[in-house]
Amino acid sequence: MYRGLPGNRFVLCENVGVAYEYVRADRDQLFMLPPSMRDWIAEDHLAWFVLDVVDKVDTAPFHARHRNDGAGRAAYDPDMMLVLLLYAYCTGMRSSRRIEALCRSDLAYRVICANLVPDHRTIARFRAEHEQAIRDVFVQVLRLCAAAGLTTLASVAIDGTKIGADAALDANRSTAAITAEVDRVMGEAAGVDDRDEALFGAARGDELPAELAQPGSRRARLSAALAQIKAQEAASSGARAQAEKAAVDGRKVHGRKPKGPVAALARAETEVAAAKVRAEAKQASRAAKQAEAAAGGRKLRGRRPAPDTSVERAEAVLAAAQAAAAAAPPAKAAQANVTDPDSRIMKTTQGYLQGYNAQAAVNEHQVVVGAGLTQQGNDCLQLLPMMTATAQQLSAAGTSNQIALVLADAGYWSEANAIAEGPDRLIATLKDWKQRRAARELGTTTGAAPDGASAAVAMEHRLRTAEGASSYARRSHTVEPVFGNIKENQGYRRFMRRGLSAVQSEWNLICSAHNLLKLYQHGQVVPA
Numbered sequence: 001m002y003r004g005l006p007g008n009r010f011v012l013c014e015n016v017g018v019a020y021e022y023v024r025a026d027r028d029q030l031f032m033l034p035p036s037m038r039d040w041i042a043e044d045h046l047a048w049f050v051l052d053v054v055d056k057v058d059t060a061p062f063h064a065r066h067r068n069d070g071a072g073r074a075a076y077d078p079d080m081m082l083v084l085l086l087y088a089y090c091t092g093m094r095s096s097r098r099i100e101a102l103c104r105s106d107l108a109y110r111v112i113c114a115n116l117v118p119d120h121r122t123i124a125r126f127r128a129e130h131e132q133a134i135r136d137v138f139v140q141v142l143r144l145c146a147a148a149g150l151t152t153l154a155s156v157a158i159d160g161t162k163i164g165a166d167a168a169l170d171a172n173r174s175t176a177a178i179t180a181e182v183d184r185v186m187g188e189a190a191g192v193d194d195r196d197e198a199l200f201g202a203a204r205g206d207e208l209p210a211e212l213a214q215p216g217s218r219r220a221r222l223s224a225a226l227a228q229i230k231a232q233e234a235a236s237s238g239a240r241a242q243a244e245k246a247a248v249d250g251r252k253v254h255g256r257k258p259k260g261p262v263a264a265l266a267r268a269e270t271e272v273a274a275a276k277v278r279a280e281a282k283q284a285s286r287a288a289k290q291a292e293a294a295a296g297g298r299k300l301r302g303r304r305p306a307p308d309t310s311v312e313r314a315e316a317v318l319a320a321a322q323a324a325a326a327a328a329p330p331a332k333a334a335q336a337n338v339t340d341p342d343s344r345i346m347k348t349t350q351g352y353l354q355g356y357n358a359q360a361a362v363n364e365h366q367v368v369v370g371a372g373l374t375q376q377g378n379d380c381l382q383l384l385p386m387m388t389a390t391a392q393q394l395s396a397a398g399t400s401n402q403i404a405l406v407l408a409d410a411g412y413w414s415e416a417n418a419i420a421e422g423p424d425r426l427i428a429t430l431k432d433w434k435q436r437r438a439a440r441e442l443g444t445t446t447g448a449a450p451d452g453a454s455a456a457v458a459m460e461h462r463l464r465t466a467e468g469a470s471s472y473a474r475r476s477h478t479v480e481p482v483f484g485n486i487k488e489n490q491g492y493r494r495f496m497r498r499g500l501s502a503v504q505s506e507w508n509l510i511c512s513a514h515n516l517l518k519l520y521q522h523g524q525v526v527p528a
Helices: 046-056 078-090 096-105 107-113 120-129 131-147 175-200 215-249 261-295 310-327 379-396 415-419 432-442 455-463 466-473 476-489 500-522
Strands: 002-005 009-012 156-164 172-174 335-337 344-348 351-363 368-374 405-408 424-427
Touching (some): 046 107, 046 500, 078 096, 078 107, 078 131, 120 500, 131 368, 131 500, 156 344, 156 476, 261 310, 351 379, 351 476, 368 379, 368 500, 379 405, 424 455, 424 466, 432 455, 455 466
Antiparallel strands (some): 156 351, 172 335
């Protein structure tokens, strides 16, 4: 029995609880797709925006790799491949196999490729073969951001984040382990060759087993890892030679305090030698002045200097360092990663990871105006290089304005960074929570720092002024959300490629995608 309802709708009364307004999923319904691809997705879709961006980008370096003389197999248009790669990174997709699959199933990808389906190997090769050109795309996207008014430089926050390499922590090996692995691979390859030679003679059939399918590639990575260990040992020897020269000259050894008992012992020995040289120089200078005064028949004026205790203090530090070194366990041998020899062990708040230190300079629009990447885990050494790199990238993007203020957290603090030439800067001398606690305990300040104040005291005084505190407070909500978006929203916690040059190219590509999204959100018209 059916009962009529307003609007000529009917419901089966016996079936209590059955809805009468379902939208049915009729999978047998026939459709006529729009005849034009431009009707497949909305006019304001991100895919159209990226296509318009690449139209404004100079893609000549991408085309330069192709002969373009009609010989050989036809290649995919590099402009299309660049759009595909940029759109994929904008949507958090990096796997070449996933991108290939989306070219079959996703309408936006199908529009970008005009229903073509590039093979995943083609996509991976395009990304690998155009490292430098992809790095240059970052500058060209930055130029478009500048045209849209998104590269204001009233304040720029510089920070770094650790991103994992395509390698595991437990793939680090010492020189002895790598040498043994090389010998094992070569021995197994030679054994297989000898056995197959005995079985097959000059005939084919001497293919290596799966685990030895690419011994040349494996040997190359092992050789690169050995080279990295030798470079580390050479750098350590160079630092020790520099310290010994400072001891001979009587100079103090500058830089951060060394970590580890062995390095601390070497530093203490150098300081003792340097203190003795300085003490002897002072004594010689005093004796010369006394002799000169006696020759003139007068007494040496001035207060008699206090006894020099610098040697005794340095020797006390040396004794403590010797005791610590004697009680310490043997130092670990230098190691390198056999999967990605260019990567390094990085310390993070969650522990250690095998990766790289990605650096970014970000303005108040959260646009990345400077991108860099280093193997060094210490941010302190990256401030001045990042300031220089940012200025160069902005200049290449056609921006003539200069950075007015640089903001950096305590990881970048050093006296050298504070007083170096360049833009005005605010660098925290303590971690943020310690900085806030000090501000509460010591209160605010006004005016300039006291005369004769050290660089640290002057910076702390400025950070506790109302203007300095307000300016520095912008740092956290300028650069931190950028890293949060890249890691959490887009999922870029590990690089896809290996090697310093390849990873630098990928980091620039990630930053380019981030800036494209900022430009897209700002206004869906690509600036001329």
